[in-house]
Amino acid sequence: MQGKKTSESRTIMTDIVLPPDTNYHGTIFGGNVMAYIDKVASITAMRHCRRQVVTASSDSLDFLSPIRTGEAICLEGYVSWTHHTSMEIYVKVEAENLLTGERRLTSQAYLTFVALDDDGKPTTVPPVLPETEEERWNYKTAAERFEIRNKRRKLTKQRFKKEK
Numbered sequence: 001m002q003g004k005k006t007s008e009s010r011t012i013m014t015d016i017v018l019p020p021d022t023n024y025h026g027t028i029f030g031g032n033v034m035a036y037i038d039k040v041a042s043i044t045a046m047r048h049c050r051r052q053v054v055t056a057s058s059d060s061l062d063f064l065s066p067i068r069t070g071e072a073i074c075l076e077g078y079v080s081w082t083h084h085t086s087m088e089i090y091v092k093v094e095a096e097n098l099l100t101g102e103r104r105l106t107s108q109a110y111l112t113f114v115a116l117d118d119d120g121k122p123t124t125v126p127p128v129l130p131e132t133e134e135e136r137w138n139y140k141t142a143a144e145r146f147e148i149r150n151k152r153r154k155l156t157k158q159r160f161k162k163e164k
């Protein structure tokens with residue numbers, strides 16, 4: 001299967017944060033940020049494999065800086081690594097002051113998506129070809145994240161079996 005450049009799946013989304021999107025601190029609800037991340041990652045994954053996809057996992061999400069009412073939320077996602085049927089998607093979230101143009105990193109996440117065939121079964125995905133220095137770094141460090149996810153999943157399954 002021929003590889004696809006990272007730029008072929010890159011997804012960028014921007015929205016303005018309005019009062020209904022925020023908590024009593026005037027900052028965006030964390031759940032809204034999580035939904036945006038999942039949406040961008042879904043589009044990114046589908047662009048890469050041109051198949052239906054499902055979210056398999058989401059790594060921890062740290063909120064580094066709040067996004068306030070009136071600022072823009074800016075998300076950028078791309079496929080950072082692929083396995084046989086799965087894709088790791090990196091999503092960066094920034095806040096933009098629309099009056100000054102200043103941007104700051106507010107969070108970032110790695111999600112895993114699985115491609116599905118017409119019968120809803122996992123199917124192979126094309127390899128990813130990183131292009132920039134950041135993409136190459138994410139690609140090089142992905143195997144370690146993959147192993148951590150697998151260990152976490154196995155431990156969770158074992159614990160769940162014991163609790164039954």
